[in-house]
Amino acid sequence: MENTLTVSHLTKTYKDFTLDDVSFQVPRGSICGLIGENGAGKTTAISAMLNIITPDSGDIRILDMDYREDEKKIKQRVGVVLDELNQIPHLYCKDIDTIMKKIYSSWDSRLFFQYLEKFKLPQKKKVKELSKGMNVKLNFAVALSHNAEFLILDEATSGLDPVMRDDILQLLQEFVLDENHSVLLSTHITSDLDKIADYIIFMHEGNIQFIKSKEDIENNYGVLQCRNDFFEALSPDDYCAYIKEEYSVKVLVHHKQELLRHFQDLVIERASIEDIMLFYIKGVII
Numbered sequence: 001m002e003n004t005l006t007v008s009h010l011t012k013t014y015k016d017f018t019l020d021d022v023s024f025q026v027p028r029g030s031i032c033g034l035i036g037e038n039g040a041g042k043t044t045a046i047s048a049m050l051n052i053i054t055p056d057s058g059d060i061r062i063l064d065m066d067y068r069e070d071e072k073k074i075k076q077r078v079g080v081v082l083d084e085l086n087q088i089p090h091l092y093c094k095d096i097d098t099i100m101k102k103i104y105s106s107w108d109s110r111l112f113f114q115y116l117e118k119f120k121l122p123q124k125k126k127v128k129e130l131s132k133g134m135n136v137k138l139n140f141a142v143a144l145s146h147n148a149e150f151l152i153l154d155e156a157t158s159g160l161d162p163v164m165r166d167d168i169l170q171l172l173q174e175f176v177l178d179e180n181h182s183v184l185l186s187t188h189i190t191s192d193l194d195k196i197a198d199y200i201i202f203m204h205e206g207n208i209q210f211i212k213s214k215e216d217i218e219n220n221y222g223v224l225q226c227r228n229d230f231f232e233a234l235s236p237d238d239y240c241a242y243i244k245e246e247y248s249v250k251v252l253v254h255h256k257q258e259l260l261r262h263f264q265d266l267v268i269e270r271a272s273i274e275d276i277m278l279f280y281i282k283g284v285i286i
């Protein structure tokens with residue numbers, strides 16, 4: 001199995017929105033970041049994978065199984081953390097263990113209580129008494145305590161303080177040290193993906209705008225701020241998007257080493273995932 005997740009030609013139409021023939025993969029052993037503006041279709045795609053909504057067409061395979069036919073088997077092997085809170089409000093944190101033991105065949109109580117301690121979650125607090133961030137941490141403790149091979153995280157880290165977010169990012173990196181483990185992480189905090197993602201899947205208005213490896217972004221992409229006359233002298237092959245400003249042009253280049261060979265004094269800044277996203281949404285794409 002090369003890919004943990006394969007989404008093929010996924011289409012879902014709502015009144016004012018179409019998720020339009022979307023295809024992408026999560027390679028085994030990788031962390032993939034799913035990014036896109038509000039309403040781009042990220043949650044729609046994730047809801048289809050989890051069989052929460054029924055797509056109009058398309059195939060989804062998770063861990064080499066069909067997402068509908070094999071839903072029960074898949075859910076045993078997948079950990080999910082969504083933006084919304086999905087634990088039962090009147091339960092004590094420790095009672096979650098009793099319930100999850102019945103749901104997951106490979107539930108690990110010892111590991112769950114270790115996570116409660118690590119995340120400073122009091123066993124004797126009710127779920128409804130937890131803050132939003134504490135609730136997110138509880139969902140992570142559940143997702144990580146049943147030997148899941150694949151984590152699907154939809155805006156899961158947005159309610160966490162920077163220190164806890166950093167701890168979770170580290171946990172995710174440790175999780176994929178096992179090459180059978182993979183993560184799909186939808187987030188607006190693109191700096192998190194600069195730190196840990198192997199691939200970036202960028203959705204825009206219901207379509208896949210691009211899929212790139214972080215290595216490709218780091219090695220080949222860059223941001224050049226230049227004067228209009230210099231920009232006019234460039235070949236369109238030298239860049240993939242640009243934004244005209246009052247006295248200069250911001251250019252997204254995708255073969256920066258080649259450009260630097262021709263223009264040795266050129267200053268090309270590192271392109272962050274946020275920079276690239278802004279070029280594709282606000283700029284002119286070549």
Ligand SMILES: Nc1ncnc2c1ncn2[C@@H]1O[C@H](COP(=O)(O)OP(=O)(O)OP(=O)(O)O)[C@@H](O)[C@H]1O
Binds near residue numbers: 015017
């Ligand atoms: N049940 C529904 N009925 C009608 N439209 C819907 C429904 N669910 C989602 N949509 C629409 O689908 C579009 C995509 O929504 P979705 O939640 O997938 O976006 P998103 O990329 O996750 O956005 P965000 O970053 O804001 O969470 C939006 O225009 C939304 O209004």
